[in-house]
Amino acid sequence: EAQVTQNPRYLITVTGKKLTVTCSQNMNHEYMSWYRQDPGLGLRQIYYSMNVEVTDKGDVPEGYKVSRKEKRNFPLILESPSPNQTSLYFCASSQKQAGNSGNTIYFGEGSWLTVV
Amino acid sequence: AQSVTQLDSQVPVFEEAPVELRCNYSSSVSVYLFWYVQYPNQGLQLLLKYLSGSTLVKGINGFEAEFNKSQTSFHLRKPSVHISDTAEYFCAVSDQAGGSYIPTFGRGTSLIVHP
Numbered sequence: 350e351a352q353v354t355q356n357p358r359y360l361i362t363v364t365g366k367k368l369t370v371t372c373s374q375n376m377n378h379e380y381m382s383w384y385r386q387d388p389g390l391g392l393r394q395i396y397y398s399m400n401v402e403v404t405d406k407g408d409v410p411e412g413y414k415v416s417r418k419e420k421r422n423f424p425l426i427l428e429s430p431s432p433n434q435t436s437l438y439f440c441a442s443s444q445k446q447a448g449n450s451g452n453t454i455y456f457g458e459g460s461w462l463t464v465v
Numbered sequence: 466a467q468s469v470t471q472l473d474s475q476v477p478v479f480e481e482a483p484v485e486l487r488c489n490y491s492s493s494v495s496v497y498l499f500w501y502v503q504y505p506n507q508g509l510q511l512l513l514k515y516l517s518g519s520t521l522v523k524g525i526n527g528f529e530a531e532f533n534k535s536q537t538s539f540h541l542r543k544p545s546v547h548i549s550d551t552a553e554y555f556c557a558v559s560d561q562a563g564g565s566y567i568p569t570f571g572r573g574t575s576l577i578v579h580p
């Protein structure tokens with residue numbers, strides 16, 4: 350079954366304590382991305398990756414890091430979390446397709462992160 | 466760069482009534498258009514997409530959307546809603562020239578279906 354798996358699904362942490370949210374996809378997709386979802390703001394892209402060892406900033410990258418050492422994994426790292434990073438986070442993946450075909454983006458189930 | 470505006474943050478409707486969720490976009494190039502649905506406590510899943518061809522696109526669960534290039538709109542419709550359609554709906558646009566894998570999402574419309 351095609352899946353994007355995120356862990357943990359729920360986490361409460363304290364300000365400044367480094368944490369990592371893992372993301373793994375089993376579809377051999379080139380493209381992966383992280384979004385945060387906040388009330389009234391929709392989904393905002395944090396970082397994305399076109400392929401292994403290729404990452405780029407999205408709209409709201411401050412306070413986050415990512416890495417793409419393997420095609421299937423795209424962890425999101427919060428080196429020093431702050432309360433304004435309390436949010437619902439989604440990992441997503443998609444296959445790059447040339448030409449007039451569009452892409453379906455597959456989303457994980459989300460990770461609720463609370464920073465106190 | 467493209468942008469998406471979902472004109473209504475919340476749409477309440479009674480069961481079995483028709484519904485329209487509005488989406489307008491702006492882009493300097495040709496685009497692909499998508500609607501995603503997010504049920505409570507779940508991730509997003511694709512409802513339908515417009516790539517090319519017929520401007521009327523049919524999706525899952527009885528939803529359809531119409532691409533109107535002159536009005537730069539992609540409104541989502543359903544003739545008769547069910548309680549189970551209660552969810553958050555996101556319109557998204559991506560740039561055809563860019564390969565369509567970097568979408569921009571709207572802020573979402575919360576569809577609330579009352580019995």
